[in-house]
Amino acid sequence: MNKEMITSKQGVYLLTLFMIGSNLFMGLAPSAKSDAWIAALVGTLMAVPIIFIYSRLLSLFKGMDIFDILNVVFGNVLGKIVALAYIWYPLHLGAMVIRDLGEFLNTVAMPETPMLLPMLFMGFLSIWAVMAGVEILGRCSKIFFPIVVIIMFITTLLVIPYLNFANLKPVMYNGIGPVLNSAFDIFSFPLAETVLFMAVFSALKTDKSIYRVYYSGLLIFAAIGVLLTLRNIIVLGGDLIGGVNFPLYVEVSRISIGEFIQRIEVSVATTFVITDFIKVSVCLYVTCIGISKLFGLKSYRSIVVQTGLLMVLLAYIMYENVMDMVYFAFEIYAYYALPFQVILPVIILVIAEIRIRTGHLPAGKRV
Amino acid sequence: MVILVILAYALIIYWDLIPLYREKLWREFGVNLALTLLTFAIALLISVDVAIPSPINPIKRLVISILGK
Numbered sequence: 069m070n071k072e073m074i075t076s077k078q079g080v081y082l083l084t085l086f087m088i089g090s091n092l093f094m095g096l097a098p099s100a101k102s103d104a105w106i107a108a109l110v111g112t113l114m115a116v117p118i119i120f121i122y123s124r125l126l127s128l129f130k131g132m133d134i135f136d137i138l139n140v141v142f143g144n145v146l147g148k149i150v151a152l153a154y155i156w157y158p159l160h161l162g163a164m165v166i167r168d169l170g171e172f173l174n175t176v177a178m179p180e181t182p183m184l185l186p187m188l189f190m191g192f193l194s195i196w197a198v199m200a201g202v203e204i205l206g207r208c209s210k211i212f213f214p215i216v217v218i219i220m221f222i223t224t225l226l227v228i229p230y231l232n233f234a235n236l237k238p239v240m241y242n243g244i245g246p247v248l249n250s251a252f253d254i255f256s257f258p259l260a261e262t263v264l265f266m267a268v269f270s271a272l273k274t275d276k277s278i279y280r281v282y283y284s285g286l287l288i289f290a291a292i293g294v295l296l297t298l299r300n301i302i303v304l305g306g307d308l309i310g311g312v313n314f315p316l317y318v319e320v321s322r323i324s325i326g327e328f329i330q331r332i333e334v335s336v337a338t339t340f341v342i343t344d345f346i347k348v349s350v351c352l353y354v355t356c357i358g359i360s361k362l363f364g365l366k367s368y369r370s371i372v373v374q375t376g377l378l379m380v381l382l383a384y385i386m387y388e389n390v391m392d393m394v395y396f397a398f399e400i401y402a403y404y405a406l407p408f409q410v411i412l413p414v415i416i417l418v419i420a421e422i423r424i425r426t427g428h429l430p431a432g433k434r435v
Numbered sequence: 436m437v438i439l440v441i442l443a444y445a446l447i448i449y450w451d452l453i454p455l456y457r458e459k460l461w462r463e464f465g466v467n468l469a470l471t472l473l474t475f476a477i478a479l480l481i482s483v484d485v486a487i488p489s490p491i492n493p494i495k496r497l498v499i500s501i502l503g504k
Contacts, residue, residue: 184481363466370463373451374470381477385487396491400498 073273076281078206081213082346083265083285084292087258088216089347090168092296093316093340094397100250102306103240105298107247111254112290116283118260121413123282126269128420133270134263135361140429141420148362150412155358157408158264159375162351163383164397166190169344170383171390176317177337184384190341191380194349198356198372202271205349212342219335220292226323226332227303235305256402258289260409267354313390352376436482444475 074082100107129137134154138147169190170183178186197204240247262282269278300315303322309315317336324330353368356375360368387393423429452471455464480487 359466363462365463365466366460367463370451370455370460371467371470373447374467374474377447377474377478378470381474381481382490384481385477386489386491388489396495400495403498403502404494 072201072203072271074202074206074271075273078210079269079272079281080284080288081209082206082350083262083281084288085209085213085216085343085346086350087262087285087289088292088343089258090165090340090344091258092293093172093314093336094168099310099398100246101310102236102301103247104250104301104309105294107250108254108294108297110247110251111259112286114251114255115259115286118410119262119282119286121417122263122266123279125413125417125420126266126278128424131270133357134266135358137416141416141423151358151362153408153412155355155362158351158354159379159382161261162348162355162379163386165344165347165351166380166383167386167393169341171393172314172340175313175390187380187383190345190348191376193345194352195372195376197349198353199369202268202353205346205353209346212346216339216342219339220296223320223332223335224299226325226329227299227319229325230303230322233302235302253398253402256405256409259286263409263413264350264354267357268350313394352379437479440478440482
């Protein structure tokens with residue numbers, strides 16, 4: 069069997085870096101202000117059942133990705149129509165993430181450089197990685213994951229002098245409403261985006277259960293996300309987090325210890341670029357797999373370059389300015405992504421279960 | 436800018452599209468050609484400073500009309 073494989077450990081790292089993605093730097097749930105950490109916890113709890121659905125689908129059809137599953141469950145014609153949705157969604161998501169990077173670099177690091185330039189380079193890098201295959205992505209994530217964790221850990225140690233626990237109070241001053249609202253944002257922005265991994269994890273060496281991979285990724289992300297959000301709130305205070313676009317960056321830029329250790333926010337920028345790269349690559353990979361399955365191509369590699377360019381150009385024409393981006397990401401996106409993340413997987417699972425129970429489909433087939 | 440875009444696309448076509456044509460992979464060639472034409476059109480329009488309407492706006496309007504915000 070000459071198929072590309074990633075180990076389950078690499079799968080967990082890939083999943084975690086994907087979820088950290090760009091959203092941790094835009095701040096989890098800024099609208100909940102000082103209760104954002106509660107929102108992160110609630111959002112993780114909300115993601116538990118939906119991730120069960122994804123892993124259940126994957127373990128029902130072992131070795132198949134989501135496009136194969138659609139083909140098997142819905143049949144040839146309807147399956148291809150639904151597959152269109154799962155081609156557009158990662159394309160758009162990847163474009164959003166590339167745009168995040170462009171806006172980030174344009175806002176904080178290189179205001180004079182045209183935004184297209186960093187976006188193009190990120191696009192080239194991802195095209196290269198996807199051309200090399202999903203194995204390379206797995207190995208990349210294995211190298212990058214410790215770097216990200218170490219940087220987070222060191223910056224956490226360095227912000228200790230700036231902790232101000234009074235920022236946590238008052239807890240839930242505005243009631244439970246805003247918290248639930250932002251929990252839903254967190255659910256849809258990083259967590260349920262893992263629906264895309266239904267196309268990646270067909271390359272997983274499943275000696276362990278797929279549930280374990282998915283849930284370990286979720287747990288690691290929840291730990292990192294809640295801790296960093298808590299840290300953000302304690303250092304900056306809820307009001308400021310709601311006001312700036314990249315709170316993590318602002319927070320780390322405050323560090324100045326003995327007038328010697330300062331200006332280390334570039335480390336945050338590094339993790340931002342790393343996780344963005346992983347996320348864009350996964351999105352590009354899923355899009356290319358989708359297009360090649362849709363047209364019955366022999367290999368997805370022949371279209372990677374053009375799809376990557378399309379993603380970058382889409383990212384460039386997508387928003388007019390950074391406010392547009394923030395508005396779309398926090399007001400519109402959660403509802404727009406709901407069909408891809410929740411409604412369609414639930415429908416697929418229900419139909420698949422019915423057809424397997426009635427004996428129309430063989431269960432647990434290994435391809 | 437326009438010349439840069441055209442040059443870049445000439446290179447991309449030479450490296451990416453011509454080999455498919457030589458190997459007679461017609462399906463791959465067709466899909467790749469369609470995508471190339473699409474991105475080339477967008478890139479050319481961007482390079483001559485045409486404001487391309489964002490594909491996000493219809494989504495925005497749809498979501499807002501459903502939610503009634």
